[in-house]
Amino acid sequence: MVNPRIKAVTMDSLALAVILVAVGILAGVLFGANGVRIATSMSIVVTACVGLQVFSGNTGIVSFGPAAFMGVGAYTAGILTMSPVVQRTALPHLPVWMAGYGLSVWSSLIVAALTGLVLAGVSGIVMRRLSGSAASIATLALQIIVYTVLVATKDITRGSQTFYGVPRNTTLVVALSVAALSIAVARTFRDTRTGRAVRATREDEVAAAAVGVDVRQARLRAWLLSGTILSIAGALTAQFLGAFGPKDFYFESCFLLISMLIVGGIGSVSGALVGVIVITAVTELLRALEGGGDILGFSVPALYGLPLVGASLAMILVLFIRPTGLVGSRELELSKAWDPLKGRDSKLLPGSQDFQAPKGAHALEANQLSRHFGGVRAVDGVTFKAEAGLITGLIGPNGAGKSTLINLLTGQLRPSAGHVALGSDLIENKQPHIIARAGLARTFQNLRVFADMTVRENVLVAAEACAADTALSVWRTNDALARFGLETLGDRLAGSLPYGQRRLVEIARALATGPRFLLLDEPAAGMNPAETKELMGRLAALRADTGVGILVVEHDLHLIMSLSDTIVVIDRGKRIAVGTADAVRTDPAVISAYLGSKRMGEKKTQVETSSVVQVIGASAS
Numbered sequence: 001m002v003n004p005r006i007k008a009v010t011m012d013s014l015a016l017a018v019i020l021v022a023v024g025i026l027a028g029v030l031f032g033a034n035g036v037r038i039a040t041s042m043s044i045v046v047t048a049c050v051g052l053q054v055f056s057g058n059t060g061i062v063s064f065g066p067a068a069f070m071g072v073g074a075y076t077a078g079i080l081t082m083s084p085v086v087q088r089t090a091l092p093h094l095p096v097w098m099a100g101y102g103l104s105v106w107s108s109l110i111v112a113a114l115t116g117l118v119l120a121g122v123s124g125i126v127m128r129r130l131s132g133s134a135a136s137i138a139t140l141a142l143q144i145i146v147y148t149v150l151v152a153t154k155d156i157t158r159g160s161q162t163f164y165g166v167p168r169n170t171t172l173v174v175a176l177s178v179a180a181l182s183i184a185v186a187r188t189f190r191d192t193r194t195g196r197a198v199r200a201t202r203e204d205e206v207a208a209a210a211v212g213v214d215v216r217q218a219r220l221r222a223w224l225l226s227g228t229i230l231s232i233a234g235a236l237t238a239q240f241l242g243a244f245g246p247k248d249f250y251f252e253s254c255f256l257l258i259s260m261l262i263v264g265g266i267g268s269v270s271g272a273l274v275g276v277i278v279i280t281a282v283t284e285l286l287r288a289l290e291g292g293g294d295i296l297g298f299s300v301p302a303l304y305g306l307p308l309v310g311a312s313l314a315m316i317l318v319l320f321i322r323p324t325g326l327v328g329s330r331e332l333e334l335s336k337a338w339d340p341l342k343g344r345d346s347k348l349l350p351g352s353q354d355f356q357a358p359k360g361a362h363a364l365e366a367n368q369l370s371r372h373f374g375g376v377r378a379v380d381g382v383t384f385k386a387e388a389g390l391i392t393g394l395i396g397p398n399g400a401g402k403s404t405l406i407n408l409l410t411g412q413l414r415p416s417a418g419h420v421a422l423g424s425d426l427i428e429n430k431q432p433h434i435i436a437r438a439g440l441a442r443t444f445q446n447l448r449v450f451a452d453m454t455v456r457e458n459v460l461v462a463a464e465a466c467a468a469d470t471a472l473s474v475w476r477t478n479d480a481l482a483r484f485g486l487e488t489l490g491d492r493l494a495g496s497l498p499y500g501q502r503r504l505v506e507i508a509r510a511l512a513t514g515p516r517f518l519l520l521d522e523p524a525a526g527m528n529p530a531e532t533k534e535l536m537g538r539l540a541a542l543r544a545d546t547g548v549g550i551l552v553v554e555h556d557l558h559l560i561m562s563l564s565d566t567i568v569v570i571d572r573g574k575r576i577a578v579g580t581a582d583a584v585r586t587d588p589a590v591i592s593a594y595l596g597s598k599r600m601g602e603k604k605t606q607v608e609t610s611s612v613v614q615v616i617g618a619s620a621s
């Protein structure tokens with residue numbers, strides 16, 4: 001039986017390839033022999049655009065370097081496919097070890113792919129560490145470096161002169177086959193464990209790391225695959241044009257590729273295909289008008305550069321009307337998408353018992369933990385122990401240092417001093433994804449779901465990042481969805497859910513990492529009383545079923561006091577009390593901290609203010 005995943009991706013890729021062929025045939029009918037040229041060129045551009053999409057679409061980092069990889073692929077293939085006779089004339093000073101291969105088109109594509117992989121590997125050392133605009137600027141630098149090297153290495157590339165004599169091996173069939181294959185690879189990658197992880201980094205890098213995703217590794221893999229596909233596109237271009245120069249692989253082609261992705265929708269492979277078709281149609285139509293002449297009875301002057309202007313206007317128009325592109329970020333799925341969870345038993349699988357945290361084995365301890373921001377001692381020598389199997393509440397007035405403390409425990413911040421231990425492991429100074437994989441999962445005070453991924457993907461990406469095998473990650477995903485009543489919402493985009501449900505998605509996502517200990521930063525914030533009550537029931541059940549320890553930060557004092565087995569109170573960065581709800585409620589230091597901050601008129605939510613008055617204030621009187 002064919003693997004359902006391969007079947008679904010193959011069908012989707014075939015469907016996209018059929019669209020491409022149909023457009024090619026249409027071009028042939030409309031433009032005759034020229035149509036074959038357009039269809040071939042368009043197929044090559046599809047490969048390039050898909051290559052760019054693999055990195056930019058999945059990571060959200062706009063790359064200005066696609067043409068650099070294409071250039072390297074083009075010159076590699078050009079040199080390797082040129083006949084030795086032509087080579088002696090065109091490249092008389094070519095180093096001997098590079099000369100005389102006369103490779104076939106397919107062999108040249110493989111070598112070009114390897115060359116692109118090497119360039120991506122070398123540049124990836126830097127790229128994997130960068131994000132956002134810094135990463136985009138680095139790709140720009142790469143483009144300029146590669147262009148300069150191509151121009152400078154005259155013996156190999158003929159410098160800025162035309163590189164000629166490349167056999168025109170790129171037929172329509174070759175270009176179309178490679179385009180279809182690229183689409184299949186990119187579609188498959190998107191729905192692999194790495195593809196989901198990279199998309200999670202696009203949505204929210206901090207949250208992705210907090211659920212165990214190795215952001216750098218995921219980004220590097222996308223960069224390597226992207227560079228490889230782009231180099232193949234360059235090799236095809238070289239054998240399509242026959243003669244070219246470094247300028248063919250510089251900013252203009254880079255800009256066209258980016259405009260195609262933006263017009264179609266950078267977030268999906270289908271978007272890349274649609275963008276290529278639309279921009280090719282626009283540029284080919286405008287190319288016919290570029291030279292001017294009599295058009296529909298009007299004398300039109302020559303407007304060189306008109307195709308580029310048209311592509312720019314199309315891009316601006318789409319950005320204005322539909323910023324996510326014509327297709328958006330969800331794939332056109334002509335077959336039903338492969339669902340990694342469908343058909344799997346959501347009951348306990350063998351091996352899943354490792355989810356059950358053994359009681360007492362994984363306490364979370366902070367020892368003299370401190371973090372200073374300049375002169376501000378946000379956390380100042382805090383020591384406490386949150387036992388496994390218990391719910392520990394962490395409270396304190398606004399600005400007490402609760403969020404800073406959580407960030408120190410989970411690696412988002414490095415401590416100025418002190419230690420954090422999970423069970424017997426010291427975890428301070430470790431990277432967030434390592435801490436998550438060690439078993440400390442968290443949610444955030446300000447919601448950080450992966451809005452443009454489905455609910456199921458949100459949870460699955462966390463499970464996959466931390467589980468050793470697919471069976472366990474599927475089980476954890478199903479279990480986490482079921483525990484928080486999200487099974488029926490699996491296909492919905494997380495960003496489309498109401499606030500309360502998005503909170504549940506975040507908690508389920510943390511749970512899917514298989515935590516030894518769970519940190520929840522204001523889990524009930526924004527929920528109505530009924531939702532809050534239900535959540536508390538689910539958390540209590542989770543603790544009872546699994547023995548996992550839970551540390552809850554919450555402003556609602558009624559809630560935290562009824563939920564917690566023990567409570568840690570901090571104020572101005574210091575621990576001022578620890579004990580049961582009753583002990584804490586009557587502790588003079590706690591009453592003073594809350595009433596003191598109330599007297600000072602600090603901004604509080606209505607719930608918190610009333611809680612302070614009722615819980616602490618009542619005790620004080």
Ligand SMILES: Nc1ncnc2c1ncn2[C@@H]1O[C@H](COP(=O)(O)OP(=O)(O)OP(=O)(O)O)[C@@H](O)[C@H]1O
Pocket residue numbers: 373376377378396397398399400401402403404405
């Ligand atoms: N990155 C930072 N740079 C400088 N000061 C900071 C930084 N982060 C936090 N602080 C300061 O540290 C103190 C503790 O802040 P923190 O956000 O941890 O408190 P909190 O108890 O979580 O507050 P709230 O209940 O309002 O969320 C505050 O005085 C805050 O201004």
